[in-house]
Amino acid sequence: MATKETMTINMGPQHPSTHGVLQLVLELDGETVVKAVPHIGFLHRGVEKLSENRSYHRALPLTDRLDYLAPMSNNLGYVLAVEKLLGITDQIPERAKVVRVMMAELTRIKSHLVWLATHALDIGAMTVFLYCFREREAIMDMYEKLSGARMTSNYFRVGGLSLDLPEGFENDVRDFIDAMPGHIDTYEGLLTGNKIWQKRTIGVAKISAEDAIDIGLTGPALRGSGVDWDLRRDNPYTGYEDYDFKVITRDGCDTFDRYKVRLDEMRESCKIIYQALDKLQPGPILADVPSVCLPAKKDVVNSIEGLIHQFKIITEGFKPEPGEVYQGIEAPKGELGYYMVSDGSANPFRMKIRPPSFVNLQALPQMVEGSLLADVIAAIGTLDIVLGEIDR
Amino acid sequence: MSQAVVAKLKGTFAASVLDVKEHRGEVTVTVKKEDIVDICRYLKEEAGYNFLCDLCGVDYLGQTPRFMVVYNLYNITTKERLRVKVPVDEQDCCVDTVSGVWSTANWPERECWDLMGISFTGHPDLRRILMPADWEGHPLRKDYPLQGPGRDLYQGRLS
Numbered sequence: 001m002a003t004k005e006t007m008t009i010n011m012g013p014q015h016p017s018t019h020g021v022l023q024l025v026l027e028l029d030g031e032t033v034v035k036a037v038p039h040i041g042f043l044h045r046g047v048e049k050l051s052e053n054r055s056y057h058r059a060l061p062l063t064d065r066l067d068y069l070a071p072m073s074n075n076l077g078y079v080l081a082v083e084k085l086l087g088i089t090d091q092i093p094e095r096a097k098v099v100r101v102m103m104a105e106l107t108r109i110k111s112h113l114v115w116l117a118t119h120a121l122d123i124g125a126m127t128v129f130l131y132c133f134r135e136r137e138a139i140m141d142m143y144e145k146l147s148g149a150r151m152t153s154n155y156f157r158v159g160g161l162s163l164d165l166p167e168g169f170e171n172d173v174r175d176f177i178d179a180m181p182g183h184i185d186t187y188e189g190l191l192t193g194n195k196i197w198q199k200r201t202i203g204v205a206k207i208s209a210e211d212a213i214d215i216g217l218t219g220p221a222l223r224g225s226g227v228d229w230d231l232r233r234d235n236p237y238t239g240y241e242d243y244d245f246k247v248i249t250r251d252g253c254d255t256f257d258r259y260k261v262r263l264d265e266m267r268e269s270c271k272i273i274y275q276a277l278d279k280l281q282p283g284p285i286l287a288d289v290p291s292v293c294l295p296a297k298k299d300v301v302n303s304i305e306g307l308i309h310q311f312k313i314i315t316e317g318f319k320p321e322p323g324e325v326y327q328g329i330e331a332p333k334g335e336l337g338y339y340m341v342s343d344g345s346a347n348p349f350r351m352k353i354r355p356p357s358f359v360n361l362q363a364l365p366q367m368v369e370g371s372l373l374a375d376v377i378a379a380i381g382t383l384d385i386v387l388g389e390i391d392r
Numbered sequence: 393m394s395q396a397v398v399a400k401l402k403g404t405f406a407a408s409v410l411d412v413k414e415h416r417g418e419v420t421v422t423v424k425k426e427d428i429v430d431i432c433r434y435l436k437e438e439a440g441y442n443f444l445c446d447l448c449g450v451d452y453l454g455q456t457p458r459f460m461v462v463y464n465l466y467n468i469t470t471k472e473r474l475r476v477k478v479p480v481d482e483q484d485c486c487v488d489t490v491s492g493v494w495s496t497a498n499w500p501e502r503e504c505w506d507l508m509g510i511s512f513t514g515h516p517d518l519r520r521i522l523m524p525a526d527w528e529g530h531p532l533r534k535d536y537p538l539q540g541p542g543r544d545l546y547q548g549r550l551s
Contacts, residue, residue, distance in 0.1 A: 326475065
């Protein structure tokens with residue numbers, strides 16, 4: 001009688017399709033996955049611990065490095081949480097709010113582009129990768145123009161923005177989103193009707209709405225299972241209630257539908273950016289809260305008061321009253337939450353980040369057990385994980 | 393609405409609710425740790441808090457009880473949030489797991505054990521998650537030096 005044996009193999013942490021340093025220990029019966037155990041933590045840098053030893057302004061650059069494919073979303077979640085802690089949410093100037101929305105949506109497009117590029121590459125469609133990176137490059141250039149950095153933007157500030165938009169920036173954005181829907185059509189042309197793509201995605205890595213909520217999926221991964229939940233609409237922040245957009249949901253619960261959700265989300269993001277551009281009016285970019293916000297550069301170099309003001313904020317920071325808040329935002333990958341506790345000092349007493357990828361990755365074993373080894377690659381891609389924010 | 397839930401919670405678990413606070417429009421309920429699983433199940437099944445956003449520990453070194461375990465809940469139907477906290481003593485550093493109520497609690501509880509050293513009774517797979525398996529100590533505790541084990545406590549960047 002033949003004996004039945006399973007084989008255990010390691011996938012990662014240096015495997016190209018694990019999107020970073022993720023290790024999966026897979027137990028295989030032939031080509032079928034019997035058990036999958038993710039191992040994470042290879043990129044743990046102790047961001048939460050570090051932030052407890054830095055002032056609020058100085059903890060902000062740490063957040064860029066979480067989801068490095070969507071740095072501005074991370075910055076946004078952080079500054080909103082600190083503003084809530086300070087109770088200055090209502091005092092953020094309109095222009096700053098509009099720019100935040102615009103950049104958050106560009107970031108969403110940028111993040112989804114990398115997702116599509118690598119997801120398609122992993123399951124064999126190389127051309128899309130090159131096209132997506134071409135468009136992403138344009139957004140990177142805008143990032144650079146705006147903040148000086150292509151990835152670690154550190155552009156938003158508690159109270160508003162660090163700098164105003166550079167000359168001609170609005171035209172760059174408009175040119176980009178004029179062209180973007182056409183590009184998305186191109187990607188769809190390459191993939192949606194493609195028989196190989198369909199075979200690799202339809203019915204792959206299925207998860208029902210009920211299971212998805214139970215395991216904590218959020219963002220496009222959850223909306224692909226038909227759950228109509230988007231924090232931008234349901235718990236609006238930074239002025240999202242004034243924008244008209246659709247929340248995309250699909251009922252297929254599989255990789256293909258999550259792909260369609262993300263593509264349509266990019267189109268909706270373009271619509272939001274058009275509205276933001278129309279709303280953009282000249283005005284202040286920082287809240288008028290001198291105890292929190294840095295003074296304008298011209299005051300710092302021209303007056304002793306301005307200099308002292310700047311010095312005080314840089315050396316001492318600001319001290320929110322004791323209390324705790326939770327701020328969740330709809331990051332490209334799902335709900336990004338910051339739980340902040342203040343003890344009345346200038347450093348966060350506790351900053352807990354709820355990274356969407358961390359919780360989403362938890363669903364992986366459930367999605368792949370019983371399926372083929374090749375589908376594990378598709379499942380990792382469709383969850384859109386970034387190890388930087390999983391490991392923090 | 394959250395207040396209504398808190399009122400109902402107080403009615404059902406009168407002896408367990410230790411404190412109710414509102415800060416910046418967010419409601420925080422502190423409850424006794426013995427009843428956390430029952431309270432979570434009640435909040436999920438009766439009050440509609442079907443989504444556990446986040447779970448973490450906070451170290452209030454110097455206070456008794458030393459730790460708080462914090463549950464950030466969300467109701468997908470009414471789109472409302474509620475925070476539940478549980479005080480945990482340093483001597484009896486464990487809480488019952490809520491991974492039976494929401495499966496999503498599994499990894500956050502492992503993380504809380506790994507970084508804060510709070511153990512979860514009944515957890516199906518309580519291993520370290522971010523730190524290496526043979527690591528000693530729990531880095532997010534306030535008495536754990538920032539620059540690593542065996543170093544002095546961090547006194548600021550000019551020290």
